Amino acid sequence: MNLQLVEAINNRDASAMARMAGGSYQPEKIISSEAEQLVDSLFRQLKQIFPAAVSTSLRSEAEEKTTKRQWIAAFAENGIKTRDQLAAGVRHARASNSDFWPSPGKFISWCKDSSVILGVTVEEVMQEFHRYSRDKGLYTGGAERFPWSKPVMYWIVCDTRRAMYQRQLSEAEVEKYAAKQLDEWSKKVAAGQSIPDPVVSLEVKRDVMPVNDQPTGDDLKMRWMPDARVLGSVTPAQWLYSECQRRKSVGLV
Template sequence: MSNLTRIIENRDGSALARMAGSAPEAVKMVNPEAEKLVDALFRNLKQVFPAAVNTTFRDPNDEVAAKRQWIAAFAENGIRSREQISAGMQHARASESPFWPSPGKFIAWCKQGAIRASGLPDTAELYDMVMDYAKRRGLYAGPEAFPWSSNAAYWMVTKLYSEMRGLNLSESELLKHCGKELAAMAKRVEANEPIPAPVVQIPKLHIPVSNEKGLDKIAELRAKLNMPRKPC
């Protein structure tokens, strides 16, 4: 499995092009190592989906064509990391169906697993996380000190908490904001974008404040950031 991910990560263009070809001559030109790697992946999947042996791949030519299409689909959809493929296999083992999945289905499993592995909850779970943070945030020196389950959770929850307070969101409105925030973060995860670790944040004020409250907020931020007070 690790060799397969290496081939995908390296994006061996010539090998992928030959694997994706439909002519019988293209099959004969495939790099022997790449052919062995795809064989290993399919052997693993056959153990999970035994019905494929006598149905989907009854004709050996069908299996050869399927291998070409799977490699091409991985390259086209950015499935190139060991974690993604492992996540896909985890979903495959949990599947209740004994039948072989389409490459699109397996790719979706890879992406879903990678998202969950990155700590992304569903909408209801994210809402509960915001409520828990609102209740317990005062026990910690700052947002960055809160016991976050992941970097992604930190960025989503702190942003949603700020919006909830600043915009005075109702429960239904906050749930909608949770859904949008999850969708945005999922795109970042799918793109393999690194999610930064928690850092000290300057709160965003969404509503006007009085001059006195504004000065108090500045003093609070200076104290948190260990900045000296300005002389009067």
């Protein structure tokens, strides 16, 4: 951490902080009453999780005050500014096997951990990916009506499937792309953005393709089963049934 910045924060030297940022630094956004209250609340929770730190790292009120200001500066430098972010870090702290008080950098990494922020790992994303691929035909209305385990799964899985077809990705590349999507969503949520609910498309494919009672020249042509991008919510069995009915209607079978 920049020692000059820490010293300026400890001394509440606004002019020094402004000089370090070329006149654009806004100290009130770092040392505000709200920021201090958040860190005060955080430290109370961490003291309960790491009680040994009270007698080692935070032996006096002056030491604790200095440590808090360093943490406030670290949070400001790394974009940690919401209660949800801190709550993610605290959840990770509770699961930690260490008895030692975490450093600001360690705690910040916990705040940004997608498995903590979203409660989802890339392994769980791939499980959901395969579950949707296997069971999507059981639910009418498209992906928006599928019973996703978490709202974020809808966005990650659908984007990953779209990329898989458009880019002809391998299984390993699909997982890599899903991991990237998971990381991007965790960053959005860490920055305070909420996860929107699935949005029903304006153009939803019908569940069963209709049979034309008045066939044209094109209806007399043989057709092959399209891939999943065209089928949408239609299952292969539904497509085969409708195609069989169509062929019967035009005398092909």
